[in-house]
Amino acid sequence: xVLERAFYRRDPRTVAPELLNKVLxxxxxxxxxxxxxxxxxxxxxxxxxxxxxxxxxxxxxxxxPGLLYVYFTYGMHWCCNPVCGEEGxxxxxxxxxxxxxxxxxxxxxxRPACRSDRxxxxxxxxxxxxxxxxxxxxxxxxxxxxxxxxxxxxxVPPPAAPVVTPRVGITRAVDEPWRWYVPNDPHVSRR
DNA sequence: TCTGCGATAATA
DNA sequence: ATTATCGCAGAC
Numbered sequence: 001x002v003l004e005r006a007f008y009r010r011d012p013r014t015v016a017p018e019l020l021n022k023v024l025x026x027x028x029x030x031x032x033x034x035x036x037x038x039x040x041x042x043x044x045x046x047x048x049x050x051x052x053x054x055x056x057x058x059x060x061x062x063x064x065p066g067l068l069y070v071y072f073t074y075g076m077h078w079c080c081n082p083v084c085g086e087e088g089x090x091x092x093x094x095x096x097x098x099x100x101x102x103x104x105x106x107x108x109x110x111r112p113a114c115r116s117d118r119x120x121x122x123x124x125x126x127x128x129x130x131x132x133x134x135x136x137x138x139x140x141x142x143x144x145x146x147x148x149x150x151x152x153x154x155x156v157p158p159p160a161a162p163v164v165t166p167r168v169g170i171t172r173a174v175d176e177p178w179r180w181y182v183p184n185d186p187h188v189s190r191r
Numbered sequence: 192t193c194t195g196c197g198a199t200a201a202t203a
Numbered sequence: 204a205t206t207a208t209c210g211c212a213g214a215c
Contacts, residue, residue, distance in 0.1 A: 038207070040207075047207070048207085049207075052203080055202080055203080056202090057201080057202065057203095071201095071207080072200080072201065072202095073200095073201085073206055073207070073208065074198085074199070074200085074206060074207095074208045074209080075198070075199030075200040075201075075206085075208095076198070076199055076200075076208080076209080077199095077208050077209070079207065079208080081207090094207060096207090113209085113210065113211095114210095123208070123209070124207070124208075125207095125208050125209065126208085126209075129209095167207070168207075168208095169206085169207050169208070170206095170207060171205090171206085192214105192215085193213105193214085193215085194212100194213090194214080194215105195211105195212090195213090195214105196210105196211090196212090197209105197210100197211095198208105198209090198210095200206100201205105201206095202204105202205085202206085203204095203205090
């Protein structure tokens with residue numbers, strides 16, 4: 001049910017499409033189905049935070065697979081990534097959108113500016129806001145669940161034919177087709 | 192529905 | 204200076 005460490009211990013380009021339709025769960029009851037992901041491939045990927053090696057900010061990205069790397073950007077937003085590959089590789093998958101499943105009231109309360117439930121988790125920073133993920137969750141283990149979060153397989157398989165596109169919001173390696181999303185899902189950030 | 196822009200601060 | 208973004212305003 002809860003994804004085991006071996007699931008994460010693979011190339012992020014393999015993990016990212018397989019993460020589609022898995023469920024991100026907060027221990028407080030909030031949950032959402034993952035509908036959009038991107039792979040970041042470490043020191044060989046100029047768009048990855050780990051491109052120039054390990055720093056204080058990206059340290060978690062070089063940790064054990066199954067940890068959650070949470071980073072701060074644009075002066076006000078948090079985004080989260082399950083760490084993949086082998087420890088020390090610096091590879092991860094950015095969670096870009098969820099279809100909200102449970103705990104919608106708590107999500108709405110966490111995002112007072114949000115008008116429509118469709119937008120609750122539509123975007124990497126929006127989903128972190130809705131789920132209650134920020135600096136306190138950087139480095140938590142999604143496998144043992146001790147940090148209050150886990151990713152579970154509830155039996156819904158990944159789409160047989162996910163949509164593949166270049167990644168969003170980057171300025172380097174812009175042509176690499178390392179974004180995947182569930183076809184025809186209204187909760188995907190940019191269609 | 193789409194486009195453009197300002198907010199806001201850590202990082203390198 | 205740049206940034207793995209968001210929400211609002213204004214146009215259509």
